[in-house]
Each structure stands twice: as structure tokens, then as C-alpha cells.
Amino acid sequence: MENTIRKIESLGAGSETLARLIPLLQEEVFPKGHILIREGKVERSLFFLEKGVARAYLTNEDRDVTFWFGVEGDVLLSLKSYFSNEPGYESIELLEKSVVYKIPYSSLIELYQRDVRMANWGRRFAESELIKADERFINQQFKPAADRYEEFVRDFPDLIRRIQLGHIASYLGVSQVTLSRIRAGKR
Amino acid sequence: MENTIRKIESLGAGSETLARLIPLLQEEVFPKGHILIREGKVERSLFFLEKGVARAYLTNEDRDVTFWFGVEGDVLLSLKSYFSNEPGYESIELLEKSVVYKIPYSSLIELYQRDVRMANWGRRFAESELIKADERFINQQFKPAADRYEEFVRDFPDLIRRIQLGHIASYLGVSQVTLSRIRAGKR
DNA sequence: CTGTTTTTTTAACAAATGTAAAATTTATTG
């Protein structure tokens, strides 16, 4: 569970905080294509992605739009569902056979209420996700799709091979045809 | 300071938490056009917007892109700067004469370390901002500019009159000409 | 290895959007 532990520690957990969290983790293994979180349902568990790749997406009448990819060490959850106990709007699909560690919200909130270090760990977790969400948003609005594609390739070179281009195109906010044109341009 | 207090209470602060926070608030008044937070600088204060309107934006070589509007009761801060003590990438401008209440990060973090209720208040603050950021992001990617404009008008009817269309257009991710066409279509 | 299915690229055309500049409307100031 090294990826998961590294993630927990990166949020400022000391050995005590870590020791409290680890017993809560329940390992689960899912096949490629498994829908971990389904839109419209309440899902009060959070998952550390130990091994595999995931995408978060919304479905429309006809098509679905991917808006996030998760890799080893990332946390998978339905924000609204997990934090506010309301039905979530997004689904999360595992794009490869994956190993996750699950924590039910109830266990976590109990620790948060009792232990100030845990509460601050949870605060830093939310803050770090917030900064990432903000950066993604700004990036999206500020840079053309071609630049974002280039950065995507630079930052996650292996994902290009692990994820279908259709998903990447919808993540970048362009049609797959446009993404093909972008790729053709870089040669 | 009713807007600020309402905001603090909406994040689950009881009377004790409120009583600890209020003494930290320093009122400041700024004229229209004041740049509250400047990109590239570290700003370790957070501001509750008691009165006024604000926009967060990034500057490019030639133009600037607005990516957020704040109204009474919203919190103004440079995320990266405030939470990570690094230079922020965004600027925040006050679009009207405004009243804000300022809290230095150092005061807040001290409370967070000592008091589990405060830490959980801070956690909920970050979580609620995270949910909003996520919704904005999804909205942006999922819906065409015309729909987003309609929602903007519906949700903030008064802002249309308080904010220049150029800022709104860049917020929606389209040129001002396109926004004019959208507006013309709705008649 | 071969046939089949899936994914990606290309082509052709229509629709939408951006740019630059002019025209109009609205706001501001003396």
C-alpha cells in the first residue's frame, strides 16, 4: 500500500495520524471497466487509488464527458456525496484492473471530531484538493486545447497509452477529430 | 458585519467558534478598482467580502482573463498563497467600493492547531470551497456559453448591471462579440 | 496468422467563433 501511504504522509500526517488511519483502510480489487461511483447515488466512502487509472465523468443524453483522471496515489470520491451526503453528479470508472483502499466517511468524521491532528489532516487534504481543482479550472479557461494536450503528454506520458483518445479529447473539451488534428500538427 | 458572520456560521461555527474568530477580523475599506491581491506576490491574509463585488483574474501578455466573481459573503484569497505560502498566480480586483474583513493566516493556523472545533471549521470551509470549485469546473466543461450566460443572469441578476460585459465574457470563456450575439439571441 | 472488432485518423462540408473596425448606446464630467 505504498502509494496510499505516501499520499497520506504528503498531507502532513505524522506517525500517529498514520497509525490511526491505516486500520480504517479496506483493500478492494476491481476489474477494468468497473464503475466505482455512480452518478445520482450517495457514496459515503472515499478510495485511495493504489494501483490503476480512473476517470470521473458526467453523462448527457447521448455522450459522456470526462473531466478528471486519477492515477496511483490519487483519491477517488464523489465530492458532493462524500462531504454533503447528497447524491453525486459524477461517475467514476476504473479504466484498468485496480486496487483501492476504502475509508467510510463515518470512520473519518469520528476521528476528526476527537483528534485535532486528524482534523487538521482532513483540512489539509481538502485544501490541497482545492488548490488542484482551482489550477485545473484556470488552466482550462486560460490555455488553448493544443497547449493543454502538450502539457498532458509532458506530465503523464504513460497515460496517453493507457487511456483512449476519446476520453482525453472530452477531458480537453474538444471533439476527438480536433484532438486528432492537434496530434497531426505536432509532426 | 452581518454578511461575514452569516458566512462563518454557515460553515458550522457555533457561538464559541464565532467568538474566537470575530476578534481576529480587521475591517478595511477600499475604493473601486483597488487590487486586493496581486499575482506573483505572497498574500497571507484572507478577506471576507462584506460589501462590494470582486473578480479574480489572470493576466496574459495582452489581455486578462476573469475566472471568478465574488459577492457579499464570499471569501477572497489567493489559494496557493494563503494555503501554501507560495506566490499566487491570480489577482483580485474590487469592482466597487468595498468593505472587507481581513484575517491573517498566522492567527487562523494557531487556532486550528489548538482547537479541534476550529480545525473542523477550517476543514469544512475548504471542503465547501472545493465543492464549489468542482461544480464551476464541470459546469464550464459541460455546458455551452449561452446556457452558462442564462444561468448567470438567473443566479445573479444584479451582477449583470454591476459588472462590465467584457469581464463576464472572459468569465464565460468567449469573446465579447460572441456574448453580444448570445444576448441579442435572447430577444 | 487471419479475420473481426475497436480505435484513430482523414475528408468534406456546415456552423460557430474570433478579430478588427465602425456604429451605436450609455455613462461621465464640466
Place this chain on the structure above:
DNA sequence: CAATAAATTTTACATTTGTTAAAAAAACAG
């Protein structure tokens, strides 16, 4: 209230992007 400045809309044209469908390439199964 007139004069000026600022903001918004409109016009004209070029460019980009989306759509649908076909072609090519890659992945997969027997």
C-alpha cells in the same frame, strides 16, 4: 445639458471547430 469618454453592439471576413461518414491503423480472438 452639451461634450467627451467609455462601453456595448454590429458588420464583414477569415479561421477554427464540429459533424458525419469513410478510410486506415491498431488491438484482439480464435
